[in-house]
Amino acid sequence: EPEVTQTPSHQVTQMGQEVILRCVPISNHLYFYWYRQILGQKVEFLVSFYNNEISEKSEIFDDQFSVERPDGSNFTLKIRSTKLEDSAMYFCASSAGQGDYGYTFGSGTRLTVV
Amino acid sequence: QKEVEQNSGPLSVPEGAIASLNCTYSDRGSQSFFWYRQYSGKSPELIMSIYSNGDKEDGRFTAQLNKASQYVSLLIRDSQPSDSATYLCAVNQGYGNKLVFGAGTILRVKS
Numbered sequence: 001e002p003e004v005t006q007t008p009s010h011q012v013t014q015m016g017q018e019v020i021l022r023c024v025p026i027s028n029h030l031y032f033y034w035y036r037q038i039l040g041q042k043v044e045f046l047v048s049f050y051n052n053e054i055s056e057k058s059e060i061f062d063d064q065f066s067v068e069r070p071d072g073s074n075f076t077l078k079i080r081s082t083k084l085e086d087s088a089m090y091f092c093a094s095s096a097g098q099g100d101y102g103y104t105f106g107s108g109t110r111l112t113v114v
Numbered sequence: 115q116k117e118v119e120q121n122s123g124p125l126s127v128p129e130g131a132i133a134s135l136n137c138t139y140s141d142r143g144s145q146s147f148f149w150y151r152q153y154s155g156k157s158p159e160l161i162m163s164i165y166s167n168g169d170k171e172d173g174r175f176t177a178q179l180n181k182a183s184q185y186v187s188l189l190i191r192d193s194q195p196s197d198s199a200t201y202l203c204a205v206n207q208g209y210g211n212k213l214v215f216g217a218g219t220i221l222r223v224k225s
Contacts, residue, residue, distance in 0.1 A: 001162055043158060043202065043215040056212055091157055092191050098211040100165055105157040 002026040004049045004106035006092050012112045013082055014091045021077045023092030033074045033103060034067065036060070036088040043091070048076045049075065116141035118217035129225045133190040136157055137203030137216055140184065146206035149188045152164055152218065153201045155205050162188065193223045 005024040025032050034046040045068055048055040053081050054067065068076045074092075079086055089110050093103035117140045124182035127133045135149075141217045151164050164177040164186065176189040186205075190197055200218040207214050 019133075026191070033212075042217045043152075045212050045214065048211055056208055060202075095211065099206060100146050100163065102160040102202050103213060108157050 002104070004071075004094055004104050006106035006109050008109060009107065010112070011108045012114060015084060016081050016103075017114055019047075019079050019082055019090075019111065021039075021079075021090050021111070023106055024073050025075055025092065025094030026104055027071075027073070029096050031055075031068070031092035031098065031101075033093040033095075034077045035091045035093060035105075037091065037108075038088045041080075046077070058114055084113050087111060087113045089109045116144075116205075116207060116214065117212050118185050118203055118216040120201075120203050120219050122217060122219060124220040124222050125169040126222045126224060127157075127193050129193060129195060129223055131223075131224070133193045133197065133221055134197040135188040135190075135201050135219050135221065137186045138184055139186070139203075139205045139214075141205065141214075142184065142207045143179075144207055147177070147186045148206075148213065149164075149177060149186075150204060150215075151177075152202055153199045157187050158204075158215075161201075190221075192223075195223050197221060198223050214225045 007022045032049040037043045047057045089108045092106040094103040142159040149162045152158045162177040164179045174191045178187045192201045201220045203216040
């Protein structure tokens, strides 16, 4: 079964450092997303991406965050200057279409900011 | 952002029983609804989707939707210990195909 691949599975970084989280969505999917889940809390929407541009972003997705699809397969989330409160599980997801299509999530990257 | 509400639980049921999980949503414009299962430390896994009022069955799972009452439910028949997980209700909102998730209901199936 096709899957969404995320790397690394765990990243530890110092506060103020830049991190890049990487994702390879399912190959024929057109819509890409990043979500995060702080330990014990809800899965929260960060950003959606379609046709090489951001479709929608949440209040969490401020100027410290950016996304990129540098080639035909990778989809990255960059956090420029990490804060302690950025510590969370970050999930990448993709879907074949809008509306009735559910997402397939990757296994996640656990980001720990120290 | 409009809300999606779920009872946090835990909901405890004996093995073989029916587990009933409920969800309400506030955005009347939402058209697509999803149930995900999340094991501890893992990513959400899609179980069911539903778009029309009424029931939709898939194996041991039945999703129910009532748009007038803004209510979605998931029934799990013949519950197994392996069904023990957090069940997330998700609602499609907005123009970017965003899914908004509830906080989830913890289900414990006791053998």
